[in-house]
Amino acid sequence: MPDGTDSPDLTDWTWEYEGYDPAQERLRESLCTLGNGYFATRGAAPECAADSVHYPGTYAAGCYNRLTSDLAGRKVENEDMVNLPNWLPLRFRTGPGEWLSPDTHKVLDHRQSLDLRSGTLTRTLRYEDDSGRVLAVRQLRLLHMADPHLALLRTEFTAEGWSGGLEVEAAIDGTVTNSGVDRYRQLASRHLTHAHTGASDDSVTVWLRCRTTTSDIRVGLAARTTTDAPTTISVAHDDGRAVQRLRLSLTDGRTVTVDKTVALHTSRDAAISDPLHAAVDRVRRAPDATALLASHRTAWQQLWRNAELDVPNRAGPVLRLHLFHVLQTLSPHTADLDVGVPARGLHGEAYRGHVFWDELFVLPYLNLHFPEVSRALLTYRHRRLEQACFAARDAGHSGAMYPWQSGSDGREETQELHLNPRSGRWLPDHSRLQHHVGSAIAYNVWQYCEASGDSEFLHTKGAEMLAQIARFWAGLATYDEGLGRYRIRGVVGPDEYHEAYPGSSRPGLDDNAYTNVTAAWVLARALDVVRGLPEPRRRDLGERIGLAPGELDAWEDVSRKLHVPFHSGVISQFEGYGELAELDWAAYRARYGDIRRLDRILEAENDSVNHYQASKQADVLMLGYLFAPAELQGLFKQLGYVIDDATWQRTVDHYLSRTSHGSTLSSLVHGWILARARRTDAWTYVQEALAGDIADVQGGTTGEGIHLGAMAGTLDLVQRGLTGLETRDGTLRLDPVPLPELSEYGFAIRYRGHWGVQLRLSAGKLRITVPESDRDPIDIALADRTVPVGPGESCTLLLTDRETAWTD
Ligand code: BGC
DSSP states (O other): OOOOTTOOEEOSSEEEEESOOGGGHHHHHHHTOEEOSSEEEOOOOTTOOSSSSOOOOEEETTOEEEEEEEETTEEEEEEEEOOOOBOOOEEEESSSSOOOOTTTSEEEEEEEEEETTTTEEEEEEEEEOTTSOEEEEEEEEEEOSSSTTEEEEEEEEEEESOOEEEEEEEEEEOOOOSOOOGGGTTSOOOOEEEEEEEEETTTTEEEEEEEETTTOOEEEEEEEEEESSOEEEEEOOBTTEEEEEEEEEEOTTOEEEEEEEEEEEETTOSSOSOHHHHHHHHHHHOOOHHHHHHHHHHHHHHHHHHTOEEOOTTHHHHHHHHHHHHHHHSOGGGGGSOOOOBTTTTSOOGGGGOBOGGGGGTHHHHHTTOHHHHHHHHHHHHHTHHHHHHHHHHTTOOSOOOOSSBOSSSSOOOOSEEEETTTTEEEEOOGGGOTTHHHHHHHHHHHHHHHHOOHHHIIIIIHHHHHHHHHHHHHHOEEETTTTEEEOOSBOOTTOSOOBOTTOSSBBBSOOHHHHHHHHHHHHHHHHHHHHSOHHHHHHHHHHHTOOTTHHHHHHHHHHHBOOOEETTEEOSSTTGGGSBOOOHHHHHHHHSOOTTHHHHHHHTTOOGGGBSOBSSOSTTHHHHHSOHHHHHHHHHHTTOOOOHHHHHHHHHHHHTTBOOOSHHHHHHHHHHHHHTTOTTHHHHHHHHHHTTTTTTTSSOGGGOOOHHHHHHHHHIIIIIITTOEEETTEEEOOOOOBTTBOOEEEEEEETTEEEEEEEEETTEEEEEOOSOSSOOEEEEETTEEEEEOTTOEEEEEOOHHHHOOOO
16 A cells, blocks of 8 residues: 555554644545534544634535525536534633644644544644643544434543643634635635524533525534533623633643533434424433443444454555445435435535535445445435436436436536636536436446345336436437437546547537446346336336337337447547547656646646547446446447457556546546456556545545545445455356455445345455345355355355466
């Protein structure tokens, strides 16, 4: 593993940062974010307000608000995941002077430690005040994993070598804005309004309520602050901030503890009367910090048992950190919410908390551990199916056109203009033409149902989504008499760099291979589902979505005749790709060093990446990520093409040398594909995927939020990529490719009602253990045999040479 630029100290279960480094603070805050699937708070220092160093963000899943900004002479509307009132503030001083802060006072030592096992962040530091007196501070925080509305900040103060007074100010700050991303600075950012503050219980509890400006989500927070020493406590609210002042007296060497317990509710919550009452009531009833910590730890232990992953070497702890952040964003609590997969977690404001196709990299992992969470995330999409159908109709199409970026109600949230920070120009953004997002949703529906056996979902919501997405593709495809094939024109593929043909004023490209092949797959699966539905249900569905006579035949025809372009013996990313200019990669690398955002570099040079055979991330190669070789060959055969191993290898080589990896998803997909192809360079890409956030590989982006797709994708790389695990036709298929650097690992999955099925790979052996239950045996299929393993049984399979072979 390459070391992170920030070189944290990583052990099996802890993630530690030694020293205070303002330049790294944003990154650390993201990576030390705590969350419970309902809400999350960045790992910011409680005594610091938002400024150029610190950014204390708190976000509740699915809590969005829309604002209009004046930009480059236009009115631009954006919907953002709202930065909620900051519940962290807790500052202190030893005299009447300035509050102690790492930016204004001497910090003798500073250590931050994220404990993954128990979901807590501990910070220990020692301040020297203006008179040279030393104050030791230890802070522990949690966002409760059992009661997702609660959070705790415990602060222990110890005077070292002196005795005297300490003033502490604890607050809830409702004056916050969304200002965590520099590129969005020119946009409107004040999402909260009507902040009111108050106190109860003799000032022990303070509260703040406010609401979002347009989505009218009401927010209530309450904080109960207690100490274990005699204290005078008073309230001193100021505009938009609920404030408590505590006066403590410290005795040399004796520790005084201040516990701030916080409750958060919004009007989106179920089973409440109003958010403020719910928050005040919850915080009043909350047990003390010790009990809260104990129940929080138990909840995390349960999570870890369900998500067991044992990978040795340095990769193991990194994968565990990734898993930790995935679980903090999408926990079992998510199963009760109406939310999608936010691309940057609940960890920051980049991409405004929007939901992209990234769930394609997340759900396959969740399906085999927390299927109820996958189901909820798919239900988020189903609730917005009507909106996707409206979008298709408004654009003159049929079926469901899901948005490239989705937020509250499922309308298209992609920005119309984006800023190139290199040139300072605001440019039109055509990424909304990435209609392939619909196929990602369909793929996830299918995968979820295969892994969970949830035929109820497949036959109802799943079938409706599959049918409407298939219908969209069938309608979008136009028949080209000359080619004798269907074409899908005017789209953008996953690569994202290419938005138009050189010199063309019409955005979009024709016959994007990834779009067309996945569309063919969706059409085929939709046909399988619709034709396989129990008759009464098929009739219901037909009536509900108005299936026309002959429509299924039309889908079938398109599914067999979509055009896939080729050039020089490789699959073309889109029609005409082979005619684009070759970029002088070496010259650009020499000139710029980091060329991940080649699009921005070229635009700033008044050139355009549209002119070149240059991709941001895997596009054609995504096909090898989604489909095992046999399935991919079958898919091409369905379309009337032969794609043999040699063609695929040539295609891999072609794009590998023409990709700048400007997305964290890129190294993940390439690592996966190369590992499946048993290529020695696989590890380089896997390493980069593992380093993505911890080393902030994309240069400054992690501080604006983690990359959830890449994090979950690395977990799935072990779970499905290296094992070749497929859940197809009610069988658990395995086709392992042991990556030499990562050849021993084990994990447990939940599969079709079996909990904790253990798989362990080591030294050419695969061991499977199925825990006791009343379920049927699981059929385990390797390339050359199928073995049933019943509940309470274990089985060790020796892998054949083919399964262990490794070539250059
Ligand atoms: C990637 C997209 C991704 C988005 C959100 C972009 O940089 O190119 O594929 O969906 O980030 O993570």
